[in-house]
Amino acid sequence: MPSPSADCVFCDIVAGRNPHEIIYEDAEFLGFLDRYPLNPGHTQFIPKQHVRWVWDMEKQEIGFLFMKVQRVVKALQKVFNTEWVIADTGGIGVAHAHVHLVPRFEDDGHGELPDPKILREIPENEMEDIARRIRAEIERTPV
Ligand SMILES: [Zn+2]
Numbered sequence: 001m002p003s004p005s006a007d008c009v010f011c012d013i014v015a016g017r018n019p020h021e022i023i024y025e026d027a028e029f030l031g032f033l034d035r036y037p038l039n040p041g042h043t044q045f046i047p048k049q050h051v052r053w054v055w056d057m058e059k060q061e062i063g064f065l066f067m068k069v070q071r072v073v074k075a076l077q078k079v080f081n082t083e084w085v086i087a088d089t090g091g092i093g094v095a096h097a098h099v100h101l102v103p104r105f106e107d108d109g110h111g112e113l114p115d116p117k118i119l120r121e122i123p124e125n126e127m128e129d130i131a132r133r134i135r136a137e138i139e140r141t142p143v
Pocket of ligand 1: 049
């Protein structure tokens with residue numbers, strides 16, 4: 001796999017050079033709150049290793065990625081009291097494999113897919129509180 005990319009925002013976050021609200025971390029994966037959320041709790045879940053697309057990952061690693069994603073999604077479902085959480089693999093906005101996890105609500109103004117023009121302004125202290133609640137719920141969720 002390619003080594004960390006010097007000009008990659010997500011590699012900077014992995015390296016701790018670009019502080020974000022981290023909601024999940026292990027040796028291979030990182031989950032953090034998106035600073036421009038489509039809805040409260042909008043999470044980016046990424047492999048720490050720099051690859052462009054999720055589809056570039058080794059088959060087994062993709063399996064692990066989505067096992068961890070499920071754990072995060074179950075926490076998001078509880079924290080935001082919704083079963084509807086969408087997952088969207090990305091690599092355009094930032095050229096580092098990522099899965100957007102967005103809690104959804106019937107009245108959230110998005111269509112079936114989120115409207116990228118609808119972004120929520122969430123104060124920093126509220127982002128911290130959201131991250132704390134998600135982390136606590138992940139801790140409570142069996143692996
Ligand atoms: Zn990267």
